[in-house]
Structures are given as C-alpha cells and as structure tokens.
Amino acid sequence: MKRLRTAIVMLLSSALIAFGFNQLLIPLKMISGGVSGITMIIGYATGFNISWLYFVLNIPVLIWGWKILGLRFVGWSIFSVVTTTIAIQLIPTEAVVNDLTLGAVFGGVVVGFGSGLSLREGASTGGFDIVATILTRKRDLSIGMLIFVMNGSIIIALGLLTGDWDAALYSLLSIFTTGKVIDLIHIRYVKITAFIITNCAQELRKELLPLQRGITVIRTRGGYTDAERDMLMTVTTRFELPELKRIIQKTDPAAFVNIVETLGIMGDFRRT
Numbered sequence: 001m002k003r004l005r006t007a008i009v010m011l012l013s014s015a016l017i018a019f020g021f022n023q024l025l026i027p028l029k030m031i032s033g034g035v036s037g038i039t040m041i042i043g044y045a046t047g048f049n050i051s052w053l054y055f056v057l058n059i060p061v062l063i064w065g066w067k068i069l070g071l072r073f074v075g076w077s078i079f080s081v082v083t084t085t086i087a088i089q090l091i092p093t094e095a096v097v098n099d100l101t102l103g104a105v106f107g108g109v110v111v112g113f114g115s116g117l118s119l120r121e122g123a124s125t126g127g128f129d130i131v132a133t134i135l136t137r138k139r140d141l142s143i144g145m146l147i148f149v150m151n152g153s154i155i156i157a158l159g160l161l162t163g164d165w166d167a168a169l170y171s172l173l174s175i176f177t178t179g180k181v182i183d184l185i186h187i188r189y190v191k192i193t194a195f196i197i198t199n200c201a202q203e204l205r206k207e208l209l210p211l212q213r214g215i216t217v218i219r220t221r222g223g224y225t226d227a228e229r230d231m232l233m234t235v236t237t238r239f240e241l242p243e244l245k246r247i248i249q250k251t252d253p254a255a256f257v258n259i260v261e262t263l264g265i266m267g268d269f270r271r272t
Helices: 002-028 034-046 050-069 073-091 101-122 127-134 143-163 165-185 201-211 241-251
Strands: 191-200 213-221 228-237 257-261
Touching: 002 034, 002 101, 002 165, 034 050, 034 073, 034 143, 034 165, 050 127, 073 101, 073 165, 073 228, 101 165, 143 165, 143 213, 201 213, 201 228, 201 241, 228 257
Parallel strands: none
Antiparallel strands: 191 228, 191 257, 213 228
C-alpha cells in the first residue's frame, strides 16, 4: 500500500510539472531551472523535442544520485523522470495565460508543488533536485533555496549571454516561486526540539527509540508542586513530528510537551 501511495503521488507530481512546463512556461518562452531549463534552452534554439531532451540529460545526474543516495531514492526518481517525460509528451503545449507575470508565478507554484510532493515522498524529479538533496545531507540548508540559487545562476548566465533580460528575470521569478513552494511542502530539513515532561519516562523512551533519534533524560522538579518527574528531550524534524505526537498521545496523554523550532545543530544527527 505504501508503494502504491508513493506511485500515485509521483504520478501526480509528474503531471503537475508537465502542466507547469507545457501550459505556463514553455508557451511564453520562459525557462525553468536546472536540467529542465537547459533542455528548454536547447529546445528553443534547435527545435528538438524538449521531453526527450529532459530524459536524456537527466541520465548522468541519476547515475550520480544512485551512487550517493542509494537505489530507493534514485529508483523512484527514475520513475518520476520517465513519467514526467511521458506527461510532457501527452499534455498539449498551449498557453493558459498570456501575461508573463501570471505565467511566471503560477508556473512556479505548479512546478514547485509537483517537485515538493516528490521530495516529500523520499524521491525527486531529477536534475538539480538530486544535486540539492546530496548537498543538504551534510548541511542544514533549505533545499528550495539551494535549488533557487543553483537554478538562478543559470538564468543570470542566460541573460548575460542572450541579452534578453525580460525572459531571464521572469524565469528567475518563476524559479524563486518554485523554491518557496518546495520549502512549504518538503519539510525534512526543518529541525524541532521536543521537551516532554512525563510520568511514564521509561515506557515513552522505549516507544520513541524506533524513531532513531537521540533521547536525553533530565530529572526535573516542579516549581509549583515541588514534584520530581523525568523530562525527555529529543531533536527530530517537522516531517517526523506527527509520528512523535502520536507516540506521546498513545503512551502518556497527560504528558506536558514543549515543541520549539531548532535554528541549528552540531554533532551527530541523522539526516534523511
């Protein structure tokens, strides 16, 4: 069932990306970022089929990702690239809007939503998504903003080379929007710290261990009641927070929990 759900989400992701390309960006001669942007540039200049260019240029990036990120991540990414290629072929290239601003903003929203869904499922849409995922494994960086910086560099280079700054800057607006939407959906990089004051410390600690996050047990004393209880402190991600809440609610519904966003971490922390 989990694989079926992932496959359905990836199909939806591919359809959204293809729709954003064919009906919002390509008809207005705007450029997406990364590999897809490169394929659009080549396609505009030569008339080659953009969908097949997208597929071919993703192959070396997928091979690199397979060596660094593992078979599962890249396996679903290959699935995404193939289905996106087919979707680009099937969806007609027709402008939904004629205004460049609307095309840039809503193209960015649609493509960003599709890419964010894919990343949230533990895969990617290929291209710079894979590069950004590799880089964020070692550093606490926003994957959406990292994609924006890398893609934005290509757009600026395009403006310098062609002199068409209108198309370049509208494309940059679209990429910025894409990055912000990805960050709203893909929340694995956002760290949170949970302070859990409970009367069931041992039971709760055992239930939390499968999350594979470090747990620190701190003895506390209530300022009003003077009662001593254990407090569990753990650092996890916003993506894993619903599971953490479910475990706490099941094990000790009376626990007092303070959840705060963590600006940064040092030391050993499993990044996914």
